[in-house]
Amino acid sequence: MAGTLYLVATPIGNLEDITLRALRILREVSLIAAEDTRHSGRLLKHFGIETPMVSYHGHSGPGRIDEILAALETGDVAVISDAGMPGISDPGFELVRAAAERGIRVEPIPGPSAVIAAVAASGLVPGGFLFLGFPPRRPSERRKLFASLADLPFPLVLYEAPHRLRATLADLESVLGDRPVTLCRELTKVHEEIIRTTMAAAHAALEERPPRGEYVVVVGAPEPRTRTDPEQAADLLRDRLAAGESPSAAARAVARATGLPRSDLYRQALALREREVSDKPRSKD
Known part of the structure; x- marks a missing residue:
């Protein structure tokens, strides 16, 4: 046996x-x-x-x-x-x-369990959460992962090494916005530290005190959003396109702000960009 x-x-x-x-x-x-x-x-x-x-x-x-x-x-x-x-x-x-x-x-x-200890101490997880383990090391892959999770109504929990922490937090903020975050360092050890802050403020704190030790990062869930009607969304897209943003970036930002599907906004942004190009007067040679 x-x-x-x-x-x-x-x-x-x-x-x-x-x-x-x-x-x-x-x-x-x-x-x-x-x-x-x-x-x-x-x-x-x-x-x-x-x-x-x-x-x-x-x-x-x-x-x-x-x-x-x-x-x-x-x-x-x-x-x-x-x-x-x-x-x-x-x-x-x-x-x-x-x-x-x-x-x-x-x-x-x-x-x-470092995950459970960090979740319990974070004050950011009233119910379920999504555990990511260690995120990808390549910035492009990391941002792609975070973008795929941006619309989920759950806190995110991940591990990160000290030498990649600042870059990972920067990617989280650029993709998810300035959410609340709890940084748990060296849990249960002599130098245990639990920092409850926001992603924007975390950058300044880590500049003054460079990361040391292993971290568990708990990112708060997105705030509940009020749905925006398509015409208002179109105005937001036009403003961002006029400011020089790509259709993809504009759609992602407007989706985050309005709760509308990003895929629909991306198609709308492409149409607005094409219309803008076709409406430009052509020079006479």
């Missing part, structure tokens, strides 16, 4: 946050698959756990997954990441899918 694959949440900073159940499972399994064996080795040593470990991280190939699946044929295996729950922006997804396809039991051992 095959063993059980346990997904064990580990502390995101403060070691006291580990659960009694997690400690028991880590002691009882025959093997621990760890994202970084050196990092996890310190955690296991702190709690006197001597279970054998093997590395399993984002660059592990299919061979390592096969090795872990083979270990599950004769015993239980626990998967741990450097912090938080495996499979949530951390290694684990491919292994879980492979185990499930073989009919192996997969059991989550819940515990610390």
Whole structure:
């Protein structure tokens, strides 16, 4: 009979946050698959756990997954990441899918989560939210992602590294507008910091104190909008086109301001631009 694959949440900073159940499972399994064996080795040593470990991280190939699946044929295996729950922006997804396809039991051992901690402390999430993980590193791809989410009535939650934080906040503001934002840094650690501000004000704050440590960013949902009739929207489009904006940028801004479908506004902006060009007097040669 095959063993059980346990997904064990580990502390995101403060070691006291580990659960009694997690400690028991880590002691009882025959093997621990760890994202970084050196990092996890310190955690296991702190709690006197001597279970054998093997590395399993984002660059592990299919061979390592096969090795872990083979270990599950004769015993239980626990998967741990450097912090938080495996499979949530951390290694684990491919292994879980492979185990499930073989009919192996997969059991989550819940515990610390940077996402849940940040959402609870932000004051910006009264109900549901959309978790993005780490956004794309390329600015064009990042802005494309944010634009696809601009009209959703949910707060957005994402992870970001300190050296990309300012660029990501700039893209968020340019695409979504100046929404409220909560920046959660080094959660549960000695230098934990929770900053509740707006995206515009965040730039100034980060200029004075450059980002350090890992961040969870919670962006507030858009304000409810009053629908605007098509004629008013057309006037707004004309003003933006006259100011030199492209049809795409004008449609995006007017959609954000009015609640009208961006695709319809884009077609209207193209028509207005074509009409403007055709109405220009031609020079006589």
